[in-house]
Amino acid sequence: MRLGGEKTIPADRETLFRIFQDPDFLAKAVPGAKELVPEGEGCYRAVLELALGPLRGRFQGRVLIKDRRPPEALTLGLEVQSPLGRAEGEGRVELFPEGEATRVRYEGEARLMGSLAGLGARLLQGAAQGLAEQFFQNLEQELRRRYGEGGDSSQGERG
């Protein structure tokens, strides 16, 4: 199951790259994340409350960040364990400066296992793409909340 998309976020690359690794920020942005506990370098244990197609509930999972190339790119991974099977996703996130803002391009693959695999193509593709998009919406919203309209991070930093 392939996922991908592009989104322009009103923040500069360095800020974005930094918040991608900030557990508080990620907890706000990862859809359904209830807890995000650091568990070693680039690895967080997560409790997620998700509604993914017909699959709803509270799940144990992991968020992984690897292959960091500041401030241009990193790989975000997500593993979720559920009674119906396991889901793993990995996406390469690339950041391109676009004036004051940053264009974020992501491309990745989700692998569904167990019963989820059967549901996958028909029922979950749309839902999973929706989650990816929601991640960036949440990210943008959180940026606004912290740094105000326009996402001037320099103020936030000083404040």
Add this chain to the structure above:
Amino acid sequence: MPYVGQAVKRKEDYRFLTGRGAYTDDLTLPGMVHAAFVRSPYAHARIRAIRTEAALKAPGVLAVLTGEDFAREGVKPMPVGWLLPTLKIPPRPVVAKDEVHHVGEIVAVVVAETRAQAEDAALLVEVDYEPLSPAADLRKALAPGAPELHPEAPGNVAFTWEIGDEKAVEEAFAKAHKVVRLSLRQQRLIPNAIEPRASLAAYNPGTGEYTLYTTSQNPHVHRLMHAAFILGIPEPKLRVVAPDVGGAFGSKIFPYPEEAAVLVAARQVGRPVKWAARRTESFLMDAHGRDHETEAEMAFDAEGRVLGLRVRTLANMGAYLSLFAPAIPTYLYGTLLSGQYRIPAIYCHVTGVFTNTTPVDAYRGAGRPEASYILERLMDLAAEEFGVDPADLRRKNFIPKDAFPYATPVALVYDSGNYEEAFQKALELVGYWNLRKEQAELRAKGRYLGIGLSCYIEACGLAPSKVVGQLGAQAGLWESALVRVAPTGKVEVYTGSHSHGQGHETAFSQVVADLLGVSLEDVEIVHGDTGRIPFGMGTYGSRSAPVGLSAVVRAVEKVLDKARRIAAHLLEVAPEDLEYREGRFEVKGVPGKAKGFQEVALQAYLAHNLPEGMEPGLEATAFFDPSNFVFPFGTHVAVVEVFPETGEVKLLRYVAVDDCGPQINPLLVKGQVEGGVVQGIAQALLEEGVYDENGQLLTTSYMEYAMPRAAHIPRIEHGHTVTPSPVNPLGVKGIGEAGTIAAAQAVVNAVMDALRPFGVRHLDMPLTPEKIWRALRDRVPVAAD
């Protein structure tokens, strides 16, 4: 009036229809706890570590057992019961320890007070996997540089096998007027018994005895495999009981890892342990069926007579070899490639391939439907290329009725047959030649009727033991029976075959009641318990009537022989002077001088006045090992209409003419045929087990795996012929698999016949509306003939 031949209603139906059947999951033992399995989500991965602490702390959990525990307990790998000369046997552990090779493979067993607690705790077992690349399909597994599953099997080749005379076939093709070729796939089928598998194990530490209640077609085979080969305990220390079993069609022949796991777990926790499969577990873990890719070629002379047949098949074995898996795409397949036809030269080559998928084994006809499908598709394609009617081409090639016993070029000797008669009957019943006219008229109006013929043969009642032994079977294929007469003259029959829906209690009772001249109610059939039955090979390959019931007949004969000697003694005549009629030994020529069966039985137990030296009691055990297979046959005809705009197929009629020798109970025969036919129709139109490229099974529920429903099935029209088999006392042949062996190619031939004007030569099963619609999308029908 004799019972045999009558449509007696099933004795067992009262308990089944009133909800009083007792299936494994209905049973509860004192102190019983429950198991849940942690299964691999990966098709291929190395297990780096398993953390069980969290699961062990969960409420109600008694134990979490991993592959390490099973290895420490000395639990051995699952056995393989059929050997081939080149066969590679990689060990299949009960619980994986180092590497997993298919999705659903067991990596840990959680035992808890309740099923919910066990299932919840199973989610807490953390397995650290290192994913490896999978070889998820046949082609990928055989490609150079493909990931290898087992070091024992380089290139993922499980075996190569051949039968027939390759050189003779080459010569036949060299002089052929026409060669018809076909590449085809036999899709993977997944068992869906009404009752999913279940097991309940108990261990008595005082005696060291185990009891396993399980969904089995052959409790003694289960006992032998689990005791002697897996657990390494003496067989008498394990009792296997298969109570009522709700369907199997092969899928409950084999010992499964879950059964061994609950046996070990019961000993570990000191309490009875039950597991009942969730439907998704059944999809993942019950041995699948079929999954072949085949290239087939048939050579003909100018008159349309078959000169030779060459078949090359890649058979997907899955990740390991299930118990009888090596036999299915070889001896149960290649030997059937002569079908009903006189084919002077046949050659078949099979490569068994390991892939990261669920193991495949005997299911729904097992090898024989695959062989029949090839022949019947080739016959239709050849008829088209010759420009003759497929009925005429078949008739030209039948083995004539005076040619029996007939030795095929692929190792079998057909005991009896009359193919033309059954064929003619089927054509008449369906009104074949009128249908051809109707088809032509409808085509002119843009409607697409199709008529599909299937002339099948099957070899069932696998035997004799000496022969199957030479072919690699690691078991004898005889059957046992014990007939025990109570002092009141009531009869208990202990059979080693096992009913999982076939109606043995009725059919066997009919035969015994007739032989003894007692009423049907006075005969009790006992099966499915190694603690009660002398021995048994169980039920598969349509063997219960030809082999199992034959053993019963032999045991009844022994009982009657002893009863006759007692009666003769009491009547003070010689045994030869007695005639046994309607339950009485009568002195020939002296009306009224007689002893009834009941009285003789009582005297046998009173033992006050028995012939000198005779032991008391009235019972006998018999073992029956037939001299050959039996070969049921018949012709099935499907009539369909295909709607090109949507690709939908409507099955209009289905005619089944079967010859299983004399019918013990026509109602049961009808039921068996219909059950099989529905499965064959479902394979043709609906079912397919699908894996993605990562080895994930995509069809794990009824949302993705299409099962037949009442609306898919027309009323099935039956006919029969009777050609008795010379190899057993009743002349009977199996009927359990006939329908599923015959039906798929009847339906596919009908659909392809309907699509002829569009120039579509062949489509692989299942013929879903989408597949047909895609094939027709850019095609314009041309006027027929």
